[in-house]
Amino acid sequence: MTDIDDLWAAEEETPEQTWEMLRVRITVLNERVWENRNHWPQVEAWLANFDGRAGFDPEVEQLHALFLLSQFLFIGSAETRVLLQSVYRDLFLIPLIQEVRTTLGGCRDTQIVETAVNEALAKTRFLGVGNPSESGVHLLYYFRQENRLSKSLFLDSAAVFTSTLNEDGKVSRALAHPDVERYIFVDDVCGSGDTAVKYSDGIVTELLALKPDAKLHYLAMFATRQGIEKVRSTKFGAGSAAVFELDDSYRCLSAGARILLDAPPHINATTLEKVAMSYGAMLRPGFPGGWGDNQLLLGFQHNTPDNTLPIMWAEGDASRPWTPAFKRYAKL
Amino acid sequence: MSRSSHENPFDLNKASDFTDQEIAEQWVDLANAAGGLVDILNPKSRMPMLLLGGKGSGKTHLMRYCSAPVQAARYSGDVARAAIADGYLGIYVPLDALNTDKFAREDPVEDHWSLVFAHYFELWLATALLATIRDCARSQSLAFREPEFVAAVVELFDIEPAVVPSNLNELLDHFTRTRKNIDSVVNNSRLRGERPLFDITFSAGRLAFGIPELVSRHAPDLRDVLFVYLIDEVENLTADQQRFLNSLIRYRRGSATIRVGGRLYGMKTFETTGSGEPIRRGAEYERVVLDELLREQPEQYDGLVRSLVAKRLERVGYAAAAQTAIDPYFEKLDNRHYWRSVDRHLPKPKENQLAPYHRKLAIDLKSNLDLDEPTITTIIDALQVPNHRFLEKAAAFQYRKSWPADLDGAVSLAFEVGNQARALDQGDRNAGSDLANLISYFSSDILAQLFHDYARRLPYAGFDTMVELSQGITRNLLVNLKHIFRRSRFAGEEPFISGVISIKSQSDGVRDGASWFWEDAQPPSGGLQVRDAVESIAVLFRTVRLSHSPSECALCAFSVPLEALSENSRRTLSVAENWSYLVKLQEGRRNKNSKRIDALYQLGPMLAPRWEVSEHRRGTIELQQDLANAILDPDHRAELPNLMKKRLTRLIAPSGSSLPANPRLI
Numbered sequence: 001m002t003d004i005d006d007l008w009a010a011e012e013e014t015p016e017q018t019w020e021m022l023r024v025r026i027t028v029l030n031e032r033v034w035e036n037r038n039h040w041p042q043v044e045a046w047l048a049n050f051d052g053r054a055g056f057d058p059e060v061e062q063l064h065a066l067f068l069l070s071q072f073l074f075i076g077s078a079e080t081r082v083l084l085q086s087v088y089r090d091l092f093l094i095p096l097i098q099e100v101r102t103t104l105g106g107c108r109d110t111q112i113v114e115t116a117v118n119e120a121l122a123k124t125r126f127l128g129v130g131n132p133s134e135s136g137v138h139l140l141y142y143f144r145q146e147n148r149l150s151k152s153l154f155l156d157s158a159a160v161f162t163s164t165l166n167e168d169g170k171v172s173r174a175l176a177h178p179d180v181e182r183y184i185f186v187d188d189v190c191g192s193g194d195t196a197v198k199y200s201d202g203i204v205t206e207l208l209a210l211k212p213d214a215k216l217h218y219l220a221m222f223a224t225r226q227g228i229e230k231v232r233s234t235k236f237g238a239g240s241a242a243v244f245e246l247d248d249s250y251r252c253l254s255a256g257a258r259i260l261l262d263a264p265p266h267i268n269a270t271t272l273e274k275v276a277m278s279y280g281a282m283l284r285p286g287f288p289g290g291w292g293d294n295q296l297l298l299g300f301q302h303n304t305p306d307n308t309l310p311i312m313w314a315e316g317d318a319s320r321p322w323t324p325a326f327k328r329y330a331k332l
Numbered sequence: 333m334s335r336s337s338h339e340n341p342f343d344l345n346k347a348s349d350f351t352d353q354e355i356a357e358q359w360v361d362l363a364n365a366a367g368g369l370v371d372i373l374n375p376k377s378r379m380p381m382l383l384l385g386g387k388g389s390g391k392t393h394l395m396r397y398c399s400a401p402v403q404a405a406r407y408s409g410d411v412a413r414a415a416i417a418d419g420y421l422g423i424y425v426p427l428d429a430l431n432t433d434k435f436a437r438e439d440p441v442e443d444h445w446s447l448v449f450a451h452y453f454e455l456w457l458a459t460a461l462l463a464t465i466r467d468c469a470r471s472q473s474l475a476f477r478e479p480e481f482v483a484a485v486v487e488l489f490d491i492e493p494a495v496v497p498s499n500l501n502e503l504l505d506h507f508t509r510t511r512k513n514i515d516s517v518v519n520n521s522r523l524r525g526e527r528p529l530f531d532i533t534f535s536a537g538r539l540a541f542g543i544p545e546l547v548s549r550h551a552p553d554l555r556d557v558l559f560v561y562l563i564d565e566v567e568n569l570t571a572d573q574q575r576f577l578n579s580l581i582r583y584r585r586g587s588a589t590i591r592v593g594g595r596l597y598g599m600k601t602f603e604t605t606g607s608g609e610p611i612r613r614g615a616e617y618e619r620v621v622l623d624e625l626l627r628e629q630p631e632q633y634d635g636l637v638r639s640l641v642a643k644r645l646e647r648v649g650y651a652a653a654a655q656t657a658i659d660p661y662f663e664k665l666d667n668r669h670y671w672r673s674v675d676r677h678l679p680k681p682k683e684n685q686l687a688p689y690h691r692k693l694a695i696d697l698k699s700n701l702d703l704d705e706p707t708i709t710t711i712i713d714a715l716q717v718p719n720h721r722f723l724e725k726a727a728a729f730q731y732r733k734s735w736p737a738d739l740d741g742a743v744s745l746a747f748e749v750g751n752q753a754r755a756l757d758q759g760d761r762n763a764g765s766d767l768a769n770l771i772s773y774f775s776s777d778i779l780a781q782l783f784h785d786y787a788r789r790l791p792y793a794g795f796d797t798m799v800e801l802s803q804g805i806t807r808n809l810l811v812n813l814k815h816i817f818r819r820s821r822f823a824g825e826e827p828f829i830s831g832v833i834s835i836k837s838q839s840d841g842v843r844d845g846a847s848w849f850w851e852d853a854q855p856p857s858g859g860l861q862v863r864d865a866v867e868s869i870a871v872l873f874r875t876v877r878l879s880h881s882p883s884e885c886a887l888c889a890f891s892v893p894l895e896a897l898s899e900n901s902r903r904t905l906s907v908a909e910n911w912s913y914l915v916k917l918q919e920g921r922r923n924k925n926s927k928r929i930d931a932l933y934q935l936g937p938m939l940a941p942r943w944e945v946s947e948h949r950r951g952t953i954e955l956q957q958d959l960a961n962a963i964l965d966p967d968h969r970a971e972l973p974n975l976m977k978k979r980l981t982r983l984i985a986p987s988g989s990s991l992p993a994n995p996r997l998i
Contacts, residue, residue, distance in 0.1 A: 041824035
């Protein structure tokens with residue numbers, strides 16, 4: 001700070017200046033992070049959704065919407081690939097090596113440890129969370145590429161079991177690969193934890209009934225803290241983890257939201273919440289703050305999770321059209 | 333080959349990033365000068381030259397264009413034919429800091445180290461020369477007595493090599509091995525904290541000037557060819573190292589000469605080795621400042637950059653745009669009918685709400701003349717020009733410049749000025765002549781105030797504006813265009829394909845360019861104080877521009893009594909000039925009181941958008957000694973707030989009013 005700073009006119013920053021600053025930020029984000037998905041005309045089309053229906057001047061609503069957009073955390077293809085490396089290396093492989101060494105009495109002989117790890121890996125199968133058309137499964141392709149894993153280590157969840165028609169006409173279920181000891185379920189994001197719970201109650205329960213000593217892990221790139229804790233309380237157990245655990249500060253409309261810590265002038269927390277939730281309620285009446293009220297501002301190159309604010313990804317319908325900023329390809 | 337139309341045509345803007353082929357392909361020249369840019373370097377003249385210039389002014393491109401590989405590219409790869417046809421052969425030697433640093437020692441430098449560098453440096457030049465001569469000798473068109481030449485070169489050495497080279501390849505190998513040996517000895521001696529020791533195998537100047545003479549003798553076709561050492565980036569040499577270079581300039585002889593390229597501040601000394609007597613400009617060397625030269629020939633520069641832009645567009649596949657005039661692709665503020673068009677760049681007026689300039693005026697009328705509300709309303713109503721905010725603002729501007737002394741004057745002035753503005757709106761120039769006259773001087777400042785009143789950024793638009801902003805430095809233009817292109821793409825436009833590049837994209841782009849320029853130039857010593865000084869000057873200009881009654885129109889320059897300034901102030905000005913933050917205008921300016929010619933500096937036009945000051949060379953203010961020292965000299969900095977206040981109070985308050993206690997910068 002120079003001594004002539006004292007002479008500066010203490011003019012308050014105008015809303016227009018905040019708008020301009022956010023526009024500059026979005027220009028850079030679009031170019032450097034968002035893989036050029038939202039040029040300004042697309043941004044304007046999205047902003048046009050905010051037309052005063054939340055009870056403020058459209059300009060005020062659009063300024064707050066622009067601020068939310070400027071805080072959107074987009075995970076592009078390069079970042080996804082690095083995160084998938086981290087999922088494998090940090091959440092699976094390193095703990096496995098530690099486990100193997102423990103069973104070998106703390107062995108330091110790299111050859112012995114490597115052999116044992118390879119044996120354990122051969123008895124491991126990676127599965128995506130969801131059906132083959134969903135993002136968890138979609139990620140497995142990149143997961144295999146990035147971690148140079150053999151195709152034989154991957155399973156579709158339908159291929160975990162075999163069904164045999166008995167003479168009495170009943171179907172008996174068995175494990176298709178009884179020698180497999182570990183099942184690793186890979187997901188992109190764990191928001192509410194509901195998907196994992198559904199899995200735990202379904203396929204995981206059945207799997208454990210057939211092989212009670214099977215080791216199960218649920219691994220994700222991102223998870224809310226509440227979500228991953230919920231998963232750990234299921235049959236997936238403590239072996240569940242995420243590369244990024246998002247604490248409550250990532251709930252963008254909450255009192256302690258990190259995006260508000262350094263919010264620019266003319267961005268008001270109450271207005272922000274009202275704008276996001278009012279339109280969110282119009283778009284997704286059951287979960288205006290995103291599924292599980294996670295209030296995330298997160299999206300991937302392959303899809304936007306429903307835990308993110310619906311104003312970012314929802315498409316509306318004929319009666320209430322809505323142009324999304326980061327479209328979600330929903331499960332039908 | 334046509335490239336993707338999505339590629340930014342202006343991404344590459346450093347000559348060092350280009351291959352020789354690209355240097356040749358991307359070359360553009362001055363349109364109307366007989367010898368073009370090459371004549372500036374004048375490679376056929378034996379007189380050595382310092383080719384200086386701001387960063388990105390094209391020095392490297394020009395030197396490389398005159399270097400042997402690029403010469404050869406112009407003659408189907410035949411370097412000998414190129415040399416004979418051009419009358420010179422360029423030996424381009426970039427002074428890589430990594431290579432010169434290892435010889436650098438702080439002053440006073442021991443003779444030992446000076447000698448080591450001098451020997452190495454000459455070997456460096458000779459190796460580059462010999463490599464070029466070898467390329468020449470391979471030419472089918474050249475008769476070259478190689479064995480005799482090689483034997484003669486060996487004779488130049490004081491110590492004969494252990495294995496005597498018999499051909500050019502072996503000779504070049506010998507040079508290269510000798511250089512590598514010195515590299516190794518110097519690198520390791522530094523590690524061990526010892527002085528490097530090796531044999532000095534030839535005397536200074538013997539190779540650099542001796543070899544070209546031998547070429548003339550043994551390749552008769554080349555006898556009229558001048559060998560030009562093109563030594564680039566001289567700023568990487570220390571003062572001691574430059575002394576040897578200066579000695580080579582002084583003792584140049586025969587068919588060899590020297591061109592030295594560098595930044596404005598590149599030459600740290602003009603002294604030579606030994607006696608230290610400096611080399612003399614005019615007698616021993618010429619000095620050319622490339623960007624200054626181009627600024628002095630705006631039409632030539634304009635043509636040059638237009639050709640440059642066309643080449644860039646063509647290169648990435650915008651063929652149609654490359655073949656037509658560039659201006660229509662850049663939207664401009666339409667100044668017809670007194671800038672009526674600016675209305676669409678401002679927020680829509682709100683019903684029952686005064687325009688911001690009228691709001692501020694109402695406040696000043698109340699506090700300054702103590703007028704009551706009905707009178708103020710009458711005055712504001714009288715100043716209204718429906719649907720023409722530029723003229724309405726111009727009327728308010730005129731009103732402030734003629735500030736009334738009392739109530740009666742306040743009302744009558746409002747009607748007088750308002751009537752003029754409305755007359756101009758109706759196209760009656762006679763009835764509005766006073767205001768029209770004021771607008772002709774202050775239109776850019778009225779625009780700046782109008783945008784400031786509405787908290788909108790000031791537009792910078794039009795290709796001619798881009799040329800003006802670049803301050804004679806081609807890279808500045810390319811950087812601005814690079815940012816304009818990316819801003820335009822983000823805005824959903826199709827630059828150089830369809831439509832125009834919007835004013836907003838252009839303005840955003842030049843502001844990005846200004847940030848780059850400000851951040852990229854980081855003077856190494858005292859950089860912070862220089863930047864503080866430049867910022868203070870810019871803020872002063874901006875405050876004057878946005879003031880109640882600007883004293884100068886389009887203010888962008890200041891004059892100072894250079895001799896009366898402190899040593900520190902002069903140093904600050906010199907560094908700011910060297911880093912192109914300020915442009916020194918050669919004409920100077922006559923001091924109003926003493927009639928002496930003061931030094932005149934313009935704020936670098938590239939920086940103008942950063943503070944929204946004028947990029948045009950028009951308005952100038954005089955900085956008195958005390959204020960200039962307070963701005964430029966850190967030792968006087970404490971006096972700045974008071975002096976700045978004193979200077980500003982005359983401008984920012986309505987005349988005749990009591991002076992505000994606390995004037996503010998904007």
